Amino acid sequence: MPYPVRFTILGGGNFGLALSHVLARNGIPSTLLLRNAEIAEHINVHHEHPTYLKGIKLPWHIRATTDAKDALQDATYVIHAVPVQYSRAFLKKVASYIPPGAPILSVSKGIETSSLSLMTDILAETCGPERSYAFLSGPSFAREIAQNMATAVVIASDDSQLANDLANLLSSPSFRCFTSKDVIGVEVGGAVKNVIAIAAGMSEGLGLGTNAMAGLVTRGCVEMKRIAQVLGGKPTTLSGLSGVGDTFGTCFGPLSRNRNFGIRLGKGETMEEILASSTEVAEGVDTALALANLIKKIDKSYRIDLKYAIIFGVSDILQGFRSPREGLEDLMAMPLRAEMYD
Ligand SMILES: NC(=O)C1=CN([C@@H]2O[C@H](COP(=O)(O)OP(=O)(O)OC[C@H]3O[C@@H](n4cnc5c(N)ncnc54)[C@H](O)[C@@H]3O)[C@@H](O)[C@H]2O)C=CC1
Numbered sequence: 215m216p217y218p219v220r221f222t223i224l225g226g227g228n229f230g231l232a233l234s235h236v237l238a239r240n241g242i243p244s245t246l247l248l249r250n251a252e253i254a255e256h257i258n259v260h261h262e263h264p265t266y267l268k269g270i271k272l273p274w275h276i277r278a279t280t281d282a283k284d285a286l287q288d289a290t291y292v293i294h295a296v297p298v299q300y301s302r303a304f305l306k307k308v309a310s311y312i313p314p315g316a317p318i319l320s321v322s323k324g325i326e327t328s329s330l331s332l333m334t335d336i337l338a339e340t341c342g343p344e345r346s347y348a349f350l351s352g353p354s355f356a357r358e359i360a361q362n363m364a365t366a367v368v369i370a371s372d373d374s375q376l377a378n379d380l381a382n383l384l385s386s387p388s389f390r391c392f393t394s395k396d397v398i399g400v401e402v403g404g405a406v407k408n409v410i411a412i413a414a415g416m417s418e419g420l421g422l423g424t425n426a427m428a429g430l431v432t433r434g435c436v437e438m439k440r441i442a443q444v445l446g447g448k449p450t451t452l453s454g455l456s457g458v459g460d461t462f463g464t465c466f467g468p469l470s471r472n473r474n475f476g477i478r479l480g481k482g483e484t485m486e487e488i489l490a491s492s493t494e495v496a497e498g499v500d501t502a503l504a505l506a507n508l509i510k511k512i513d514k515s516y517r518i519d520l521k522y523a524i525i526f527g528v529s530d531i532l533q534g535f536r537s538p539r540e541g542l543e544d545l546m547a548m549p550l551r552a553e554m555y556d
């Protein structure tokens with residue numbers, strides 16, 4: 215008898231591939247929807263991606279295709295794993311093929327620069343407000359997941375039954391899913407931690423040491439909690455896996471593309487040099503700019519430059535207004551005051 219559920223994964227990058235491993239471990243088949251026919255063929259024949267997660271064989275019952283109708287017609291669940299900045303255009307193209315009853319689990323972390331939207335709004339606007347959605351986030355590097363290393367994440371949804379169902383389908387002895395009802399808190403944590411990781415990387419690249427790193431990441435987490443609250447998330451959510459958990463993983467873990475981007479900036483490379491020589495997406499670069507604009511738009515309280523000094527600092531550095539070292543000097547020269555925790 216065929217397995218009663220079938221997942222289609224939109225995007226066959228590092229994380230889409232990693233999730234196909236997670237599903238396969240529970241015997242659940244998945245189809246990857248890609249853009250490149252040669253890569254799809256390579257996956258179907260050789261059971262590995264030619265570029266992403268090199269050296270790790272894909273499970274046998276993973277199928278790849280570039281045909282959206284074929285990929286989506288039998289999907290009971292859809293996983294969205296395309297970087298945020300490309301998501302709207304991609305989803306507009308495939309939305310009509312997604313079965314009306316199929317919930318979508320998004321794993322993409324960031325804020326769209328053109329609209330200042332989180333994935334929640336991008337999905338509702340492209341795939342319909344009536345559909346059920348869930349969001350997975352937390353410290354979860356694709357390569358470690360694919361290597362069956364222990365990982366804990368959180369799945370948030372307004373629909374508790376959906377979050378529970380997905381947690382049951384994805385969880386295994388090496389992949390543990392918690393659930394949450396705080397969609398905004400979980401999404402904001404996933405987006406903002408990438409910006410803090412760029413700052414942490416710059417600190418590392420400048421050789422500032424452990425004191426500076428710990429201070430920066432701690433204060434970054436407070437800014438993350440503040441913006442989540444302004445957007446309607448619960449501050450306590452940011453103490454969890456998709457807040458400080460993912461921030462620690464991304465700021466201190468060697469696999470992080472955002473941290474590595476920051477390290478290169480801190481060592482003196484320019485944005486143009488890094489972008490020209492990198493095949494990897496560091497979502498925090500676009501998200502930093504979007505986040506700074508979003509904060510200016512929605513937080514009308516006094517001195518937002520002090521409340522979000524790290525976020526604005528990263529955004530200014532990425533736009534070339536300040537150097538990483540000047541950014542640090544700005545932080546150290548801020549007016550003295552009581553330590554604020556929210
Ligand atoms: N890699 C990781 O460890 C984790 C990634 N994520 C999130 O998952 C999302 C996807 O990340 P990765 O898979 O790592 O990215 P990736 O860079 O490895 O792969 C991105 C995928 O999207 C496709 N893509 C790129 N541009 C596109 C476009 N214009 N239209 C359609 N598809 C396009 C690529 O072909 C590729 O299949 C990101 O939002 C990331 O923050 C979340 C947790 C962990």
Ligand SMILES: O=C(CO)COP(=O)(O)O
Nearest residue numbers: 352353354355470471472
């Ligand atoms: O989100 C991630 C781990 O949880 C991946 O982080 P990077 O995009 O910085 O590699």
